[in-house]
Amino acid sequence: MERVNGVGYRDCLHNKQVSHQRLIAFGYGDGGGGPQFEMIETARRLADLEGCPRVRYSSASKFMQSLEAEGREFPEYRGELYLELHRGTLTGKQQIKKNNRMAETALHDLELVTVLAAVHSGAPACGAACRPLWETLLVNQFHDILPGSCIPEAHDESLRQTTALLEEAGRRLDAKLRPEQMGGVLNPLGFARTDTVYLPVNTAMHAPGLRTQLVELRGGARVLAVAGLRQQPFSFTPLSLCAGADEASSPFHACGNRLETPFALVRFSPGGAISSFVDRRTGRELCAGLPLNTFLSAEDVPAAWDGWDVDADCMEKLRPDGVLQSRMVAADGPVEYRVRCTWTVCGGSVVRQDIIFHADSPLVEFDTELEWHGKHRLLKAAFDTTVQAPAARQEIQFGCIQRPTTRNDSLEQAKFEVCCHKYADLSEPSYGVALLNDCKYGVSVEGGRIALSLAKGGMRPDPRGDEGVYTFRYAFLPHTGGFCAQSVVRPAYAFQYAALPASGEGLPSEPLVRVDAANVMPETVKPCEDGGHAFILRLYECEGSYALTRLSLAPGCSGAQLCDMLEQPFAPCPAELEFRPFEIKTLRITYTDREDTP
Template sequence: MCCKSAWYSRSKLKAIDGKLVSVLPGVAVDSYAAAVIDPIAINAACSKESPFTASGNTLDTPFYTVQFNDKMYLSSLFDKRTKRELCENGQALNTFLLAEDVPLAWDNWDIDADIEYKLRDTATLLESQVVSCGPIEYRIRNRYQLTARSSLTQDIVFYADDPMIRFDTRMDWQDDHRLLKTAFPTSILSDFARQEIQFGHVKRPTTRNTSIEKAKFEVCNHRFTDLSELRYGVSLLNDCKYGISVKDGCMALTLHKGGCRPDAAGDKGIHDCTYALLPHIGDFSSDTVIRAAYCINDPVSIVSGRTQNQQSFVSSSESNVIIETIKPAEGDATNCYILRIYEAEGCASHAKISFGHSVKSVEETNMLEEKLEDIPVCENKVALSLRPFEIKTLRVTY
């Protein structure tokens, strides 16, 4: 399966053993479908010359000119497409910040407001090496000592066909009452950030002018936080980290919180996560941000075998109308399943839902799967109208 709408994943697939592998750029897989990848085409693509050039602390990619400081943080990120520097006043992107974290209450849940004044860059770079430089990706592996007991290993990945910069991170955490963030002080000027919640997103201020704004020093986000101007923006995507702080143009994602109650050792051990920086041309949309966030969280699976391309089981005609859930229907109903669909951008939309199989009937239901009305089916397609952020539940009988 691919992402939930008519999208595809280009540079990353998940192998059957769970490992991520690079594949031929431009391979397209429709939503809830399968595609055959030609090994000959992959070998031809992998035989091309690398588009990446490194000299000293500077890396030249198809999208960026990147400079690294002595800790291998991104001290300069120049977007060639728009001729724009993304680092704010020389501040480095992907800076690791640590602080003592002893909240007044709820040790594993709360973060106190003074945490922002405690954060310091105390990481020490132990080793840095280039582990991949080919026609598809350029991968740098860095090892850091965060504290006397905790360490971190991270791969920074630049792609030949994708402006996303990916950070595959493994933490060996052995500390109590320490909080770790990664900070991205960007040059984006916006008085609000968009942050994903379930079935949509909310806008939150990036300023601290009032007591209400100051109380939002740490907020939740699911798969993305986005800072956008009218024609350009930067998103911070992630696959499992849900706390973030945003002030002016700086996004600081919380990577770990070493609380001790109720489980004194619950946060200790090996932790893997992935986050990514995505500068995008154009304003926030499903095409520029949400698609990429889904592909990080739901990578395509790849298996060996013989088969043919398989058409999409179900798909949406509009990228902002997302098929989020396919599940069995509740109760004793047979030959039917449930689709849960939502509008993701915050605008009224019309969409056609197409089925790759014969459909007898489609009913709209509420969240409890109680019938509301029948929806006409024409050539195994149904037409829907959705209000901004509306969630629709359909019972499909086949």
């Protein structure tokens, strides 16, 4: 007999010695169905039946109150309550998931721009125009819509709604920013950044003190890549462009299948993946076993729940896939080096990808178009590295979670596919690698291998599977030092939130908000729900450590109060904000009404 806490059991009830009460939630199905006649009759008979536990009706609140009245010390479970099921919902119906991530990003930017314009002009910050868009997004995050496990009609309706949301948010952003009169860029993030900016300029230009390069993207569109531009938090940065190409030389040197970048010595395999990657800062080889960016695929036929699940045996069947069809250098200049490749995968699917090396960053970006025809197939991009750590970090909302990279027991073995948002990181104390993405959610990490799930070909309940053409980006980021905000979290945010071309009119050039602790992330700026000359700032600690930080506000911001998440103030904001690990704080910040200013 299995024993837990010294008490034998056969009915899956743990900790029997703690309390004689148990709460049973009943009803028909998982969609909110009510109790059936048989259930009600069973409860009536069990109210006082010899040899059986006595049953009574109660609300969840009353049950918790009765437990509290017992006055016992209850055991605590610390760690992730990991559902050992439905791992395929992290990957299936990828366009629905991409629209979700893009909508979150667009609405974040739209609310920020609304507040910046209001503070700059002294007008009330009104979020009424954003609320219908948020409501549409929230509806489309409902079970089973976002997981991609709906019937075809629901999937089609979700795509119609979220596509319309994105178009409307884009129109409103353009109306406020006027990118066609571009005089610079707006940084939508709460920290300073210097990553490469891509501008909608299709002719060669240069900028004093910066490096520029005209780049042709997949599909033929041209953009101007600008490196070295320092952008302050939540503010507009002017940018002056002059006619003519930048005459700076390329820092990249290629010979055959070898490439030397400012940060790495790279060798490509005959199949187009990266068979050697030596970090020039440390001299460390990062490839172990399979080349970096190896496509892995396997038959994906779950024992049940085709659209919901990925079974453990699918991981055992993963094999290198991808036949290189073409490879060419698409860009080589002072800002970036771009290799354009095409592979066939999973029999008839096609991957078209630009592999981008940056002059100012060790980040290697994979800008991807997937023409997917896979049925009952799972496709991953694997990065088999020499980094070894007992746990990896995956981002979740307002923080990250550590999960084992080992498979020592059944609990660890169950985590063969897990959820991540913008990054998955594998770090030793003084070195690490992260895999960033802009719209993927499923990842597996075992040993030194990080494998991002790109596509799943489930055929039920939607018999069309996931056939279609999809675009997405992911990136490989080696970093010196262990996991921290500067090495991983900030680059992941910068990868997700692009700088926004803008005219600059009506936007402040002074940062709206500054914090002096790197691990405190000013995540959201939005209008107050009750309007007025105030806005909401939401911050969180992003490393899982303690933080003490000062808050600096833009001119015109006159005061701040601590609020709950319902935006109800409860205390003045102190001179220094103290954060516990992953703590979230919400502030209500007032600003000057220009009409009342003498």
